[in-house]
Amino acid sequence: MSVRDFIERGLLQGQTETLGTGNCIFKQGEKISFLYLVTQGSVTLADNKTGIDEQVVAPPDFLLGITDLLHDTYSFTARTLEPTVLIRLSKERVQQALQENPLLRLSLLKMMSWEAGRTQTAFE
Amino acid sequence: MTTLSETKRILVPLDLNETGEDLLYYAGQLAHTLGAELYLFHACKTNDLTFTQQSNCIQKLRSFAERVFSREFNASKVAAPFDCVVRPGQISDSIQAVVQDYQIDLVLMDAGTHDSKGLTGEAAERTAKIMDLVSCPVMVLPAAVRYKKLKxxxxxxxxxxxxxxxxxxxxxxxxxxxxxxxxxxxxxxxxxxxxxxxxxxxxxxxxxxxxxxxxxxxxxxxxxxxxxxxxxxxxxxxxxxxxxxxxxxxxxxxxxxxxxxxxxxxxxxxxxxxxxxKKPCSGCCMNCKNKQEQPQPEATIQ
CATH class of the missing domain: 3.40.50.620 (HUPs)
Structure with missing residues (x-):
């Protein structure tokens, strides 16, 4: 089951937002208050702290910010590459849903492993 | 034949403080009387604004408005519908664009904070600047004035x-x-x-x-x-x-x-x-001075 399924079934509530090209969704170091599920379009993720000039395009149905769920601030900057549709989820709501639903936990763990894999590739 | 021009959208630039509460209460009453929608506008005073910061700011502005409206209006008397607009920088940086984008009919603002003698020079200057920037009418409220029916x-x-x-x-x-x-x-x-x-x-x-x-x-x-x-x-x-x-x-x-x-x-x-x-103003302001300095067409006698 994907995060989108959880939203469609009403187990996670969020607001749909549409952004134009080049909009900054959040900046590295900014306080985390929302996670974003990209439903249409594409988003580039950039890490300016490591000094690695690297930009990654988030895969479809990726929940932006999930890798920083246990942090206070975002660890990368997210920017739209084209007109993009997102579902905005509050961090507190996601944390609460995680406590309540093991299937959601599993789905989010998969996403986090994608992020871990991405970091490894960057260092190779 | 002229059609009635209605005031349907009111823009309210406000800060989330006590002055903002008074202004919001007034705006709610005025919009209710006019049957208009409110657009609450807050400038974050930051150089830029990410989507997340904007969403946070809108949420704060919305809660602020809901709190003021629920306190000031009883359940039977619903305040006007409202939407929130948040921009980076100062109000004067983006008010022109906001007025245009949202097709605003009236800007409602407070005249700023008072010192013991009246308005502060800074507040007066800020108010005059906004009036100069926007093309729609601007309504300025004296600080702490409470709504009373405009008869x-x-x-x-x-x-x-x-x-x-x-x-x-x-x-x-x-x-x-x-x-x-x-x-x-x-x-x-x-x-x-x-x-x-x-x-x-x-x-x-x-x-x-x-x-x-x-x-x-x-x-x-x-x-x-x-x-x-x-x-x-x-x-x-x-x-x-x-x-x-x-x-x-x-x-x-x-x-x-x-x-x-x-x-x-x-x-x-x-x-x-x-x-x-058409006429120059009594104070001979910059506008009138510029007009007077423009060469007038010479009269010719045929």
Missing amino acids: NLVFATDFTDQDQRVLFRIADFAQQLKARLTLVQVYGEEERSQLCTYKSAMLALEKQLKGREVIFRLLEEEDVLEGISEFSEATATDLLILATQDNYLMERLFSTNYMKTMAFHTRIPLVTYRQHK
């Missing part, structure tokens, strides 16, 4: 220098508020010889506004502002309206050195409409 509107004007479009917008606004509108012209002693011209212009306006609840007055007074101020006090004016192309009069109205205008700092809200004037 008696006074439009201080020159009967011989009118823009019909602006005149009808003002008359429509009064009609929408179900208020009485008084058009008043203040003239000086040296203008007595032109009284006949003023009276015929007044009669022409009376004809144009036939069928509406409008009263016309001509007053002799040395100083225009003093005349307007005294008239407003004597007639228990709820709202003063001006139509001008520059902010010279506003600066004088908001000047703390001018005691005669204190009512506008403490009691009477003010609305300004943008109108290009």
